[in-house]
Amino acid sequence: MGNTSAQERRMEKLGLKTPQDFILHLPLRYEDETRIDTVSSLVPGRWAQVEGDVLRCEVQGRPRRQLVATVADDTGEIGLRFLNFYPSQQRQLAVGTRVRVRGEPRGGLFGLEMVHPRVGSANKPLPQTLTPVYPITQGLPQATLRRAIGEALGEEPWHDTLPDEVRARFALADFDESIRALHYPTKASLPSLQSRTHAAWRRVKFDELLAQQLSLAVARAARRRRSAPVMPPHTGAQSLSERLRAMLPFTLSGAQRRVVGEIGADMAQAFPMQRLLQGDVGSGKTVVAALAAAQAVDNGYQAALMAPTELLAEQHLRKFSGWFEPLGIRIAWLSGSVGAKARREALAAIASGEAALAVGTQALIQDTVQFHRLGLAITDEQHRFGVGQRLALRQKGALAEEGGGVHQLMMSATPIPRTLAMTVFADLDVSEIDELPPGRTPIVTKLVDDVRRDEVIARIHHAVAEGRQAYWVCPLVEESEALELQTAVDTFERLRVALPGVRVGLVHGKLSSAEKATVMAGFQKGEVDLLVATTVIEVGVDVPNASLMVIEHAERFGLAQLHQLRGRVGRGTAESVCVLMYQTPLSRVAKARLRTLHESTDGFLIAERDLELRGPGEFLGVRQSGEALLRFADLQDDAGLAEEAREAAAWMLKEHRPAVRQHLARWLRGREDFLKA
Numbered sequence: 001m002g003n004t005s006a007q008e009r010r011m012e013k014l015g016l017k018t019p020q021d022f023i024l025h026l027p028l029r030y031e032d033e034t035r036i037d038t039v040s041s042l043v044p045g046r047w048a049q050v051e052g053d054v055l056r057c058e059v060q061g062r063p064r065r066q067l068v069a070t071v072a073d074d075t076g077e078i079g080l081r082f083l084n085f086y087p088s089q090q091r092q093l094a095v096g097t098r099v100r101v102r103g104e105p106r107g108g109l110f111g112l113e114m115v116h117p118r119v120g121s122a123n124k125p126l127p128q129t130l131t132p133v134y135p136i137t138q139g140l141p142q143a144t145l146r147r148a149i150g151e152a153l154g155e156e157p158w159h160d161t162l163p164d165e166v167r168a169r170f171a172l173a174d175f176d177e178s179i180r181a182l183h184y185p186t187k188a189s190l191p192s193l194q195s196r197t198h199a200a201w202r203r204v205k206f207d208e209l210l211a212q213q214l215s216l217a218v219a220r221a222a223r224r225r226r227s228a229p230v231m232p233p234h235t236g237a238q239s240l241s242e243r244l245r246a247m248l249p250f251t252l253s254g255a256q257r258r259v260v261g262e263i264g265a266d267m268a269q270a271f272p273m274q275r276l277l278q279g280d281v282g283s284g285k286t287v288v289a290a291l292a293a294a295q296a297v298d299n300g301y302q303a304a305l306m307a308p309t310e311l312l313a314e315q316h317l318r319k320f321s322g323w324f325e326p327l328g329i330r331i332a333w334l335s336g337s338v339g340a341k342a343r344r345e346a347l348a349a350i351a352s353g354e355a356a357l358a359v360g361t362q363a364l365i366q367d368t369v370q371f372h373r374l375g376l377a378i379t380d381e382q383h384r385f386g387v388g389q390r391l392a393l394r395q396k397g398a399l400a401e402e403g404g405g406v407h408q409l410m411m412s413a414t415p416i417p418r419t420l421a422m423t424v425f426a427d428l429d430v431s432e433i434d435e436l437p438p439g440r441t442p443i444v445t446k447l448v449d450d451v452r453r454d455e456v457i458a459r460i461h462h463a464v465a466e467g468r469q470a471y472w473v474c475p476l477v478e479e480s481e482a483l484e485l486q487t488a489v490d491t492f493e494r495l496r497v498a499l500p501g502v503r504v505g506l507v508h509g510k511l512s513s514a515e516k517a518t519v520m521a522g523f524q525k526g527e528v529d530l531l532v533a534t535t536v537i538e539v540g541v542d543v544p545n546a547s548l549m550v551i552e553h554a555e556r557f558g559l560a561q562l563h564q565l566r567g568r569v570g571r572g573t574a575e576s577v578c579v580l581m582y583q584t585p586l587s588r589v590a591k592a593r594l595r596t597l598h599e600s601t602d603g604f605l606i607a608e609r610d611l612e613l614r615g616p617g618e619f620l621g622v623r624q625s626g627e628a629l630l631r632f633a634d635l636q637d638d639a640g641l642a643e644e645a646r647e648a649a650a651w652m653l654k655e656h657r658p659a660v661r662q663h664l665a666r667w668l669r670g671r672e673d674f675l676k677a
């Protein structure tokens with residue numbers, strides 16, 4: 001061994017190493033090569049196989065070098081076109097040869113043609129079963145993969161990981177029969193295979209959903225066995241929690257009180273909390289985090305709050321300082337831009353416990369950071385962090401040496417659709433702030449064609465004249481950061497000219513964090529009326545006096561991002577407006593996105609729509625989403641099956657432990673680390 005071939009490496013790239021991997025690498029679709037279609041029966045876009053004689057074959061030089069041939073059967077002619085070709089292909093298509101051609105016909109300039117069809121000899125017997133088409137990677141031929149899968153399947157039946165009782169109760173097909181039916185399907189089964197309603201598909205999807213349920217249950221049980229500091233709520237008037245509550249300039253909303261209670265109860269347990277705090281933008285998560293931190297401090301522990309960007313972390317620092325420092329609590333600040341001396345001091349304060357709270361960016365999880373007694377780790381915008389980063393923070397916990405954990409609170413303002421949250425984040429308890437603080441007026445969203453830019457500028461003028469502030473978000477330029485920056489600078493200059501008397505500020509990603517902080521502070525204090533920004537302001541920025549948000553080229557942004565941006569306004573009592581400027585023509589998806597935003601300000605509804613438009617893959621970091629575990633089942637389409645799998649999981653955990661282990665061994669495939677986060 002030791003000598004991996006290029007093909008093996010390609011297969012490894014697909015995650016194919018062990019026989020188990022191969023047998024569960026299932027076809028995307030099937031091609032029916034068992035029959036020959038007549039040329040006259042071809043339909044554009046529908047895969048087909050025809051057989052005929054080569055009438056013409058030539059290399060054309062223009063517009064670019066390509067091989068063009070014509071094949072005819074008794075019913076008609078079809079063109080073949082190869083943009084890249086080998087001499088062997090040219091020989092294969094010598095005039096007069098009888099060939100078998102497979103591919104997807106499309107309407108060409110001179111009738112139907114197939115681009116890059118597969119060409120074979122007409123002498124071979126037709127196959128008896130359908131031909132599976134597998135997900136592949138560049139340079140790996142279907143035939144090679146097919147052979148490897150065939151070898152892995154072997155002759156012996158694969159054992160069934162499900163006890164007979166379980167199979168009978170949920171009317172599940174046999175495992176071995178199912179995978180063979182999927183790899184070597186008969187013609188009769190084609191419709192139900194394609195629609196994925198076939199019993200074999202049902203079995204595979206069930207297995208996958210079951211594995212997910214089992215693995216999450218196992219992770220949950222393991223968490224309950226780990227220790228964590230016990231930090232019950234303190235309610236005495238002298239407790240930090242109560243003094244903090246008393247000094248807040250507002251009363252908590254009902255939803256905030258509820259989630260504070262949920263979090264507080266978790267922290268009182270002797271095993272680590274793992275709770276996701278979800279709440280739409282502006283729902284008031286920060287104060288909830290502060291109350292959790294206060295509870296840790298009341299119990300003699302430290303709390304850390306980590307945010308993904310310097311801007312956001314700084315804002316948390318400002319809020320926390322405002323709340324905690326008057327109460328005599330010291331906060332250490334750590335970020336990439338903290339100078340050596342300040343950093344040393346912060347590290348010392350964290351290590352001695354003098355600083356009960358630490359706020360910062362990823363700098364908080366570096367090796368040099370040693371906490372005196374960390375009891376609670378809070379991450380904001382949790383989806384922006386990788387599993388590894390969250391684990392690293394956890395490992396700094398007070399009980400880490402005895403293998404204990406730390407209580408974790410993860411906040412997310414990018415609402416995870418309920419359907420995803422329920423099924424994917426099973427080892428995450430979810431608290432939801434489903435109500436905005438009182439006194440907010442809803443944001444009005446307007447869609448405005450870019451040609452009406454002057455009206456938008458007039459609107460800004462008007463808002464500023466009334467003492468309000470506004471944001472102007474510059475277009476996203478995906479291809480080039482430099483261009484994006486240039487656009488922001490140009491916009492800034494133009495708006496300054498167009499709006500005399502208006503104090504305009506500019507903030508973008510290329511500014512140092514000190515410069516950014518200065519601009520932001522100016523905006524916060526009302527010294528800047530209009531803040532021109534790139535998407536750096538996307539998350540978390542909180543300036544209640546800002547009531548107008550203009551987003552240029554809104555069609556280039558994703559739904560979630562637009563919702564986040566829009567959430568920067570509507571934080572005070574003034575009526576807020578979000579103007580989405582777009583440039584025509586709009587794609588279908590862009591139209592759907594803008595319409596959704598126009599119609600709704602409900603983050604959860606928007607998230608659901610986003611899920612529909614984009615699919616779950618992009619939603620969260622793949623590793624955190626658990627989507628990686630679901631290759632075959634679909635959380636929406638297979639909701640009923642997921643419910644059955646949940647039931648089966650509970651039963652197996654109680655009565656069939658050995659089967660649980662076997663089933664996980666087959667399905668987990670080295671993705672166990674996902675469970676640890």
Ligand code: ADP
Nearest residue numbers: 250251252253281282283284285286287437542
């Ligand atoms: P997010 O959930 O988006 O992080 P923030 O925590 O930044 O929201 O809160 C948004 C704004 O609402 C802040 O200015 C905050 O002080 C304010 N706020 C939070 N809770 C309340 C409340 N119960 N009543 C009034 N204002 C509140």
Ligand code: MG
Nearest residue numbers: 285286413540
């Ligand atoms: Mg926030």
